[in-house]
Amino acid sequence: MGREQRRPWKYLLFLLAALALFLNGCSTIEPLRTLDLKSELREADSAHQQGRYNRALQLYTSVLEASGNQQPADLALYRLGILYIDPGNPSADIKTALDYLGRLVREFPESRYALDARVLTAKLKDLEKLRRTLWVYSEIKPYQYFRYTGSFRQTLKRYSEVLQEGAEKPLSDLALFNLGILYVYSERERNFNKALGYFKRLIKEFPESSRIDEARAWVKTLEIILKLSRIEVEMEKKKKELIE
Structure with a gap:
């Protein structure tokens, strides 16, 4: 009789243990995913440094899409801005760079990269203005x-x-x-x-x-x-x- 009474408690403890394991597993999913994204960012940085611009673009974009509105989306946006102002990049485009940097400032105003993005945005706008002026003077031969x-x-x-x-x-x-x-x-x-x-x-x-x-x-x-x-x-x- 006593053995029969203890059996439900054994099942209950088993269920609680299983639930604890499940919850613990859920709690590690997000950190693990963040680690995966950071690893992907490092791979993207390496590709950028090696001049593999298309691969870097693919990886940065993948991180951005997977992050949603959470970190490291802010870093991915910043890296994309940097990628598009790299003079070695055949697809370099100041307007696209400004779009990514502007999105970083709007969506992640408290990000550690937001201030750098604002500084770069100001410099890029000055650069565009100077390029337009230079184009006028380049008509002189x-x-x-x-x-x-x-x-x-x-x-x-x-x-x-x-x-x-x-x-x-x-x-x-x-x-x-x-x-x-x-x-x-x-x-x-x-x-x-x-x-x-x-x-x-x-x-x-x-x-x-x-x-x-x-x-x-x-x-x-x-x-x-x-x-x-x-x-x-x-x-x-x-x-x-x-x-x-």
């Missing part, structure tokens, strides 16, 4: 005034001699202008900072020069190019820091 008649060193030496000799204005004027052009168009010796210096010197020393308008246009163009370069260097550095 001053190379028609420059004929490369020898090696870089020989040409540089000749123009420098003209300046040192204190030649009449038309020759010094032309020498400064062509020195600027030389440093813009020489593929092996290109130096936009030096070119900018020559054009600025022309403007300062020969304000009545027939080349003054062209020199001013080149100053604006080169300043934009140099600013773009600085922004791109900053973004590249930021990208490496985030991936590492």
Whole structure:
């Protein structure tokens, strides 16, 4: 009789143990899934670093879709933004990058990546504005005034001699202008900072020069190019820091 009375308790304990195991299993599903997604993110980062952009896009998108409105969706959005501003990516597109970064800020305003996304968004908008401005100035084709008649060193030496000799204005004027052009168009010796210096010197020393308008246009163009370069260097550095 006693044995029969104890049997229901044994069944009850068995059911409670089974329920506890079930609940414990449920509680580990989400952390395990999060670990899987983080592992997938690491694989995506590796693919990005190796230049396998399509694979990285596939993995980042997979993580984003699987995460829903939970972490690490915020990191996936940020990585997608970075992927689309990578200059090595054939599918790089600033508008798409801005879309992902904007979504991160809207959907995850408290995310640790939200502030970085805001900073990058501001830089990208500046970059787009500068690119549009540069496009306007790119219509100027001053190379028609420059004929490369020898090696870089020989040409540089000749123009420098003209300046040192204190030649009449038309020759010094032309020498400064062509020195600027030389440093813009020489593929092996290109130096936009030096070119900018020559054009600025022309403007300062020969304000009545027939080349003054062209020199001013080149100053604006080169300043934009140099600013773009600085922004791109900053973004590249930021990208490496985030991936590492």
